[in-house]
Amino acid sequence: MPVHNAEIAAMFDQAAELLEIKGDNPFRTRAYRRAARVLESLPKSVAAMLRAGEDLAELPGIGEDLASKIATIVETGKFDLLESLKRELPGDLGEIAAIPGLGPKRVKLLIEKLGVRSIEDVRRAAKRGRLGELPGFGPKLQQNILAALAKPVAAKRFKLPFAEAEAGALIDWLSRGLDGGRVVAAGSFRRRRDTVGDLDILATTTRAAAVGDRLVEYEDVAKALAHGPTRTTVILRSGIQVDLRVVKEESCGAALMYFTGSKAHNIALRNLAVDRGWKLNEYGLFDEDSAIAGETEEGIYKKLGLQFVPPELREDRGEIALAQKNALPHLVQLSDIRGDLHVHSNWSDGNATIAEMTQAAKARGYAYMALTDHSRRVTIAHGLDRARLLRQIDEIDRLNAKLRGFTVLKGIEVDILADGSLDLPDEVLSRLDIVVAAVHYKFDLSRDEQTERIIRAMDNRHVSILAHPTGRLIEERAPYDIDMDRVMTAAKERGCCLELNAEPDRLDLTDVAAKAAKELGVQIAISTDAHSTAGLAYMRYGVDQARRGWLEPGDVINTRPLRYLKKLIRR
């Protein structure tokens, strides 16, 4: 039973939480948390790295001790430290600590003084008013705890289109109340993560209090959680939390940097400042008491001896070392994209004609578009059988004959059957310009079976691109279990490309997987999977994700002119 990086990361997070409650050295708990984040963003599984004889202690934040603990976990599946911590501190302590207002110190008090072990214990103690016996538990805190227990909010993350709509409306509202100054979104929203947990909004103005007041007055506010002179936190009716921070113009860059994060990136930058005897905070970069930068992010990076780091790269995944050497990747941009390689029409489950999709793609400035309707197995989508596909090929030939400066590539999104064979015979596939292969059923195969199935599909030399490689639907359906290391290696060996599906419900590959593909030299297609003309606009989400995966134009096949593209998709 292979142990995934994410599982080890979760063990480290749990251990950190329990060590915190115990009151252990806070820097030790931080080390476990940092290591967990490093593990989560590794391009390869540690199991594979160990097999290859790599030294895990060379990873940032992982020393001899953690390297050996990881090796033991991979070997045995067990983490002794965590096991003994759990024996020492049994119960659902993680859930208790997740209640707003309850941190490690207060949880420790609850355990020691009231013998609390579960959320139910907390509820009983709160109802009997026993929490008031504890130091630091005033009436207000008890009330907040009861309220939180009455309406448990699931830790939810929000998809980008929803976050964009909420942020847009809110920024508009705040801006209209501002005389001078500006309002922007920062946080993971600005870093273009695939989902956001909350909205971090930054306003620059001299009248700080007025902006916070205006946020509290916003009609969609369900509850104000905190409201100070420079910082205000509210929950909107939709359930998303908004953190507003207001600073003066001269601190704008520093505040934007601080509020954009990531936390790990910020800490690394602040350490660089400390190395030089300076201090970096949300107000600026300071030598003693005098500000030496702060109005712009560019100015701060420059003073720290760094190239400007695009927000998408700010995850402490190696970008700082490269920025010191002026060697950051030249990230792909939306304007580099010359075509879309996964598009549906009303021949299957799209809602527009081939001509309409073509016009819309052309209007976006593209040079080509691959029409890739579903194959016959996807009956619910009215998938194409051999005869209909041949008719479609004829229709596209006729359409192409009339087009100037634009080419519709004849393609299919062919289903990968359970045994890894394809849903249409080679004789038909060979007549197409491009074949995109995808899994749409039998998600529950074992890891080995699913991996073999997909690799077998890529064995077919007509397959140019593996579509949405993990099948995940964000917040709805987990990725099916595959060995991504093996799939990518197999793709590389066969000259098959992987898709980065730009649909904001999918964004599949993830940023981390895209970076791993790049490092292996696997070419990526950023494709929208559009089922309507409007769907073509999802390209920007795919490009954002690709940038988070460090992809450059040369890593992305649909930045190529048609001539070169054709070489890349023919095997």
Added chain:
DNA sequence: GCCGTTTTCGGCCCGACTGTTTTCAGTCG
């Protein structure tokens, strides 16, 4: 527990807000 053009020991990012106190700890980001 990690890490090192000061260091293998002694540091470890920085500040806002709340609630409970009366000068600050705890929590959060």
